[in-house]
């Protein structure tokens with residue numbers, strides 16, 4: 001694994017836990033953790049459960065005992081590491097957004113296509129697909145329980161930089177992150193809605209907003225935003241909020257809002273879908289619940305019902321606890337590791353693929369283009 005901050009910790013717990021709860025065809029071994037700083041990486045390896053650590057990720061690609069490379073670094077390094085790993089014959093799991101630009105994403109998707117011919121697999125870490133309630137939402141749409149889809153309403157609301165004194169973390173630096181709320185959390189709702197609908201966004205029009213353009217420099221990085229203590233400031237080079245409208249290929253229309261300024265909303269990924277036969281609604285801050293409205297029921301008793309997605313028959317749930325004992329944020333990463341390991345071992349293509357990651361990148365780029373030109377843009 002390359003990178004050991006927030007996502008590195010989330011992926012590490014997934015690799016650690018997955019073989020203990022799921023029946024896997026092969027057992028992942030957490031061999032080497034890579035990071036820039038030798039001492040910090042060694043300490044992280046110890047804490048997160050990796051056997052070894054190194055500050056030279058390239059050397060790891062030469063090792064015969066390494067079969068999978070998990071990329072948990074900021075977006076500016078994804079393309080270089082992923083392409084080198086695929087060319088070295090390593091299966092790759094790469095954090096989202098897959099890249100910082102469409103050009104990088106194209107190169108990555110091409111490398112993945114070449115690698116696939118040699119049986120080497122690549123997957124993007126859109127972990128929320130593996131939240132049981134969202135997997136169930138997709139199943140309901142696929143079963144036709146919602147009929148023809150008319151509306152998608154998607155929001156990803158956070159508030160961790162609403163304070164102008166919050167420091168300038170790498171997530172606010174275009175060079176490192178590619179974009180702001182758009183790529184970091186907007187990418188999640190693009191992937192999640194396309195996943196639920198089994199459809200793709202074809203056209204968008206949007207706007208981007210930066211509310212605080214200068215922030216204190218971070219002296220140390222911890223958690224999401226780090227610690228501000230230097231007394232100096234620097235420019236915010238990404239969007240704080242991204243809003244856009246979308247048309248899906250299948251005829252649905254969608255509204256999307258991604259913001260880090262929704263004061264009071266911590267990690268509210270919310271999706272509502274309205275179809276001719278019913279609707280569904282989800283909120284990540286209440287992630288064990290899927291709301292479902294069955295429009296075919298007698299109107300006298302019909303209404304949104306609150307499904308507690310903790311039954312053994314629900315996606316992924318039977319590996320965990322008895323009904324009613326819910327799951328959390330980290331379980332989606334475990335499910336992601338499980339699906340990836342199974343695909344690698346069974347020789348099938350994992351999803352979302354790098355081609356899917358490229359498609360999401362194209363949606364993000366179209367939103368940026370649209371915000372600049374104030375026009376609708378084809379994806």
Ligand code: SOE
Pocket residue numbers: 006158184185224267
């Ligand atoms: C920060 O906005 C962040 O950690 C994202 O980078 C993650 O992808 C999301 O899961 C939670 O929020």
